[in-house]
Amino acid sequence: MPGSIKDRVAIMGVGYTKFGELWDKSQEDLLVDAAYEAYNDAGIEPKDIDAIWVGVFYYFTGLSGCTAVEPLKLFGKPATRVENFCASGMDAFRNACFAVASGVYDIALACGVEKLMDSGSRGLPGLKDFGHPVYGNASAPAMFALAATRAFHKYEWTKEDLAKVAVKNHYNGAAHPKAHFRREIKIEEALNAPMIAAPLGRYDCCAMSDGAAALILTRPEIAKQYKHKDDYVLVKGNGLAVETVMPFYKPSFDYLGFPATQKAAQEAYKQAGIKDPRKEISCAEVHDCFTITELLNYEDLGFCKKGEGAELIREGVTAIDGELPVNPSGGLKCFGHPIGASGCRMLVEITKQLQGRADGRQVKDPVLGLAHNLGGPASVASVTILGRT
Amino acid sequence: MVGIKACGAYIPLYSLSRELIAKAWDFPPVPGSRALANNDEDSITMAVEAGWDCLHKIEPKTVDGVYFATTTSPYAEKQGAALIAAALDMRKDVQTIDFTDSLRAGTTAMIAAYNAIKSGTANSILVVASDCRIAEPESMFEFQMGDGAAAVLLSKDDVGATIEGFHTVSEEFTGPWRRAKDTYIREFEVKHDGIYGFANQVGAVLMGLAQKYKLDPKSVSKLIMYAPDPRAPVEIAKRMGVDAKNVQDTMFFSIGNTGTALAPMMLVAALEQAQPNQKMVVVGVGDGADALLLNTTDKVSQIKGKRGVTGHIFSMKPLKNYNEYIRNKQLLERERFSRRTSTVIYYRDKAKILNLHGMKCKACGTIQYPIQRVCMECGAKDNWEEIRLPKTGKVFTFTLDHLVGGEYLVTPVPRIVVNLDGGGKIFLEMTDCEPNEVKIDMPVELTFRWLHESAYFRHYYWKCRPVRGGISK
Numbered sequence: 001m002p003g004s005i006k007d008r009v010a011i012m013g014v015g016y017t018k019f020g021e022l023w024d025k026s027q028e029d030l031l032v033d034a035a036y037e038a039y040n041d042a043g044i045e046p047k048d049i050d051a052i053w054v055g056v057f058y059y060f061t062g063l064s065g066c067t068a069v070e071p072l073k074l075f076g077k078p079a080t081r082v083e084n085f086c087a088s089g090m091d092a093f094r095n096a097c098f099a100v101a102s103g104v105y106d107i108a109l110a111c112g113v114e115k116l117m118d119s120g121s122r123g124l125p126g127l128k129d130f131g132h133p134v135y136g137n138a139s140a141p142a143m144f145a146l147a148a149t150r151a152f153h154k155y156e157w158t159k160e161d162l163a164k165v166a167v168k169n170h171y172n173g174a175a176h177p178k179a180h181f182r183r184e185i186k187i188e189e190a191l192n193a194p195m196i197a198a199p200l201g202r203y204d205c206c207a208m209s210d211g212a213a214a215l216i217l218t219r220p221e222i223a224k225q226y227k228h229k230d231d232y233v234l235v236k237g238n239g240l241a242v243e244t245v246m247p248f249y250k251p252s253f254d255y256l257g258f259p260a261t262q263k264a265a266q267e268a269y270k271q272a273g274i275k276d277p278r279k280e281i282s283c284a285e286v287h288d289c290f291t292i293t294e295l296l297n298y299e300d301l302g303f304c305k306k307g308e309g310a311e312l313i314r315e316g317v318t319a320i321d322g323e324l325p326v327n328p329s330g331g332l333k334c335f336g337h338p339i340g341a342s343g344c345r346m347l348v349e350i351t352k353q354l355q356g357r358a359d360g361r362q363v364k365d366p367v368l369g370l371a372h373n374l375g376g377p378a379s380v381a382s383v384t385i386l387g388r389t
Numbered sequence: 390m391v392g393i394k395a396c397g398a399y400i401p402l403y404s405l406s407r408e409l410i411a412k413a414w415d416f417p418p419v420p421g422s423r424a425l426a427n428n429d430e431d432s433i434t435m436a437v438e439a440g441w442d443c444l445h446k447i448e449p450k451t452v453d454g455v456y457f458a459t460t461t462s463p464y465a466e467k468q469g470a471a472l473i474a475a476a477l478d479m480r481k482d483v484q485t486i487d488f489t490d491s492l493r494a495g496t497t498a499m500i501a502a503y504n505a506i507k508s509g510t511a512n513s514i515l516v517v518a519s520d521c522r523i524a525e526p527e528s529m530f531e532f533q534m535g536d537g538a539a540a541v542l543l544s545k546d547d548v549g550a551t552i553e554g555f556h557t558v559s560e561e562f563t564g565p566w567r568r569a570k571d572t573y574i575r576e577f578e579v580k581h582d583g584i585y586g587f588a589n590q591v592g593a594v595l596m597g598l599a600q601k602y603k604l605d606p607k608s609v610s611k612l613i614m615y616a617p618d619p620r621a622p623v624e625i626a627k628r629m630g631v632d633a634k635n636v637q638d639t640m641f642f643s644i645g646n647t648g649t650a651l652a653p654m655m656l657v658a659a660l661e662q663a664q665p666n667q668k669m670v671v672v673g674v675g676d677g678a679d680a681l682l683l684n685t686t687d688k689v690s691q692i693k694g695k696r697g698v699t700g701h702i703f704s705m706k707p708l709k710n711y712n713e714y715i716r717n718k719q720l721l722e723r724e725r726f727s728r729r730t731s732t733v734i735y736y737r738d739k740a741k742i743l744n745l746h747g748m749k750c751k752a753c754g755t756i757q758y759p760i761q762r763v764c765m766e767c768g769a770k771d772n773w774e775e776i777r778l779p780k781t782g783k784v785f786t787f788t789l790d791h792l793v794g795g796e797y798l799v800t801p802v803p804r805i806v807v808n809l810d811g812g813g814k815i816f817l818e819m820t821d822c823e824p825n826e827v828k829i830d831m832p833v834e835l836t837f838r839w840l841h842e843s844a845y846f847r848h849y850y851w852k853c854r855p856v857r858g859g860i861s862k
Contacts (some may be wrong), residue, residue: 019855039819046562047708119795120795121795122792122795122796122797123792123795123797125795129729130729130730131728131729132734133728133729133731133734133843133848134735134742134806134840134848134850135736135759135816136815136816136817137728138790138816139790139791139792139793140792141788141790141792142788142790142792142804145788145789145790146607146786146787146788146804146806147786148788149786149787149788150785150829151785153786153829194791195789195791195801196791196797197788197789197790197791197792197801198788198789198801198824199788203726244765246816248806248814248816249757249758249759249765249814249816250765250766250814251755251756251757251765251766251812251813251814252525252766253814255786255806292672353809
């Protein structure tokens, strides 16, 4: 029987850059900014770091542990580059958790970074550099558009349901100083936007952007000796699940929900002791690479029953003032999705929400927060639950 | 007796009216329209489609060879026939030969197949003739050319038309021609070509055939002749004593001049309308001429293709824009996106890519594609049977993808998850369609196309398309 990470890891400091089209910043700039902000927040020096995990997706952002060690000059330290599609950053965090929980290392740096804007591509670059010479491949929006087509057909969801997700997230992002997009939008803008991969239009897709985020992890007894000794955040549960990378060929796959998220969530909830996520989760940063994905995430994360995802957005349940605020930061929609960085950024956001010092819209008195990533053609998912006590 | 056991054709879905071509260049109006291959088609893909059209009632593994005739192979060094044999899922111990360089390569390939079967080295050979010649824009050739393919299965028994014999003459002649490095066809003096390159050669070969087989011109029910224009065969018929009404339609106004595929295609069209016991003469012209003498049998009504020439012409759709010609013939210098590739991978996966083989798990019965060691559904390892996938199905889900190769395209690529009839799911692009006609549960059929030329070799694969009309009953 696998064990649990509950209460064995504390987040003692966090840092992150502004996210956006950061043409002037290299991957070095981004990691230095994020990591040093985290060191200051934790009250530590670089030499206090015992081990590093860095989440990166693209080879052009960086290869090997050098991706983090070179900019931060942590020469000689053990450093691992983690790649797991869009769950890269959270998987880096997950491995750093195991490192400190095991007692082999005391203080670990978990970070993520991506320089998408260096690629010169419309949409995620290099998908044509991976995969088979001829088998069907698709742009990232196309992969999830296949689910939207089925959901429209089976559940009669509409483009308006999708647009409401974009409107909600933009409302949140407009108040966040580090978001890429800081502008509220009207539903008509979303409905009339140019198509990217039907039925998803421009406002149904998160944008390309650059960014980095970092967290300093340790065991709770060590956290008690540093800056956040009274309000460090605990890791309550974590799950990771990998499913097929070829869902379009899997005979039994129905496109209405993603098993990877379901399984990762189940494991995280079990470790955290959560029985009713809808009631017990105070706020969540979920993977809204596309608006349809957010609606299906509600179901896969157990916030509602299968087929009811659209009802949550229609009834305002996931708005900032609703029963379960989702993406209070503005989500991937407003921050963009520098792949390696996103998981770490979500964890930074939930940490600050729990500590009552969110940089954007603050959720009222949160107790348990959830962060979720879903990567590839919905192949890899990770869910982390954080809490204060 | 050696003869034709089955026949078929492939004509692209789209036709470009000559009126649109004339308008593009401020020419006076010209009647009719020409068949135009889509931008994912070439002489090899059309040959494969014609092959499946011809073999719709015949198992490809029973055929002993494929002869491919074309003047427009995408390759100067690489055999088309071997590739076609793979896409037709034929055996490996078959005779594959390319016949090329001449507008009479189609009839020449038929003669060679006849000789092979008669000599006993094969029981049956599929002859496919296919061309998509490129004419220079703003030229007379541009109006005349057409794209298409025809297929005839020659066999030693069970035939709908016997091949009584043939005659052939060789003539060194220049016009029309194209050097290996030229894109466009050339012609120096049209009138001279008409007399010395065409009429004289046809006259010589028909005289030779008539002498050899004591053939009475009045007994010929169909005179099927490649021709550079629709009037030429009628004039020749008159001179030879063949009734003008027995001259086979060149289809100039519906398809255009399909090069080396033209005479075979006209033959297939003639066979689709033929009665038993009719004499037919088929003439191919170019660098000399070929003439074959055929006699239909009482089985002639059973040898039609799935659509044949008739069904393909019936189901064609008109294009709205002349620009399609420039785009489909790849006449503009542009960046074309490439994918990560490897001939090693392409070859290793050949049966899945060209023959379109999938697997049936022996433990749980699930049909899957691509073939994998461990079953996707039940986890059984190395316990499956390799199968030929069905080529029809329904749309399970789809999207219209505007992001292709890191660029935003105004016209999206429809990407379809197809539920194949009988089992299995496959993820393919859709072609020959308007993006907004795609719907869930829409019936589709698979079609052989080329996707891209990464690393400078043409990547052939399958796409799906809305089920095309014109299927014979």
